[in-house]
Amino acid sequence: MKVLFIGGTGLISGACTRLALERGMELFLLNRGGKPDAAPGATVLVADAHDEPAAETALAGHRFDAVVDWIAFTPDDVERDLRLFRGRTDQFVLVSSASAYRKPLVDWILREDTPLANPHWDYSRNKIACEERLMCALREEGFPGTIVRPSLTYGDTQVPLAVNSWERPYTAIARARRGAALIVPGDGTSLWTITHNSDFAVGLVGLLGRPQAVGQAFNIMSDEVLTWDEIYRQVALAAGAEPRVVHIASDFIAACLPGMHGTLLGDKSVSAVFDTTKIRRFVPDFRTATPFAEGIRRTVAWFDADPARQQVDARLDARWDRLIAAYQRGLAGAVAALADEA
DSSP states (O other): OEEEEESOOSHHHHHHHHHHHHTTOEEEEEEOOSOTTSSTTSEEEEOOTTSHHHHHHHHTTOOBSEEEESOOOSHHHHHHHHHHHTTTBSOEEEEOOGGGBOSSOSSSSBOTTSOBOOTTOHHHHHHHHHHHHHHHHHHHHOOOEEEEEEOEEEOTTOOOOSSSOSSSTHHHHHHHHTTOOEEEETTSOOEEEEEEHHHHHHHHHHHTTOGGGTTOEEEEOOSOEEEHHHHHHHHHHHTTOOOOEEEEOHHHHHHHSGGGHHHIIIIITSOOOBOOHHHHHHSTTOOOOSOHHHHHHHHHHHHHTOGGGOOOOHHHHHHHHHHHHHHHHHHHHHHHHHGGGO
């Protein structure tokens, strides 16, 4: 099977690249070639996908059984893909996001037919628009689109907490190890689903080349559901630290750290439990092989193996300390102000 990944060297896509190669697929990557050693065995077509003429030149003479776009974030990206891949592939897979499901929730479990709407996060609204454009192309011209919706996915290089630095994720491990509190949004009892990238890869790669998947959307995530308190506890234990958290309301966090408005109020502050019946029906070998307790131990070990990986986001670290201090002062003041009414 001849497959093209647009991107293919990221946190999630890299795991899918490795599995596709292990399964003997003829894999091509369309990217800028910035990580030449990231995918040994794949053929790299060097071009920036956002430079359409350069991408067209790199793709000349190629036709693929399946194409996966890992970096389509706006409808304009999908329009470009339609122009590039009409008549050039039998299946086009758009990687969307489970954050697209309607917020606030109206049901406790999220299925593929749950309505899509997110008033809090531009990222999610753009993913919804991408999906709509792809399905419109399917209806109007038969363009062979498939949609996959991952939830929060991690691997060796990422510590997937609700409040952490995505660019320097060791920050949370460093805080836990020095005894500083980690911030948990809400009261810590919201249910959340975190998926190891190797498990996600089984679902996505298993869909490639399946004509039955065209026109379909799929949840691809773990069936292990944990509270945020438990997730934080397991991260601390993996780091060899005593779990220490402070619970702060999500709207309080978003007001103080506006950059977190979308990712909290539009995603991680609400429970996320998914029905994965459909992906297991289409890909029978899909299952959760890496429970979070095991996966996060591997993540911590990866950081511990090389001090160069142990980078801390000092600015965010300090802001979290100030946020916790401000919250605790406000709480103490409120308790004092209402003490005479107790």
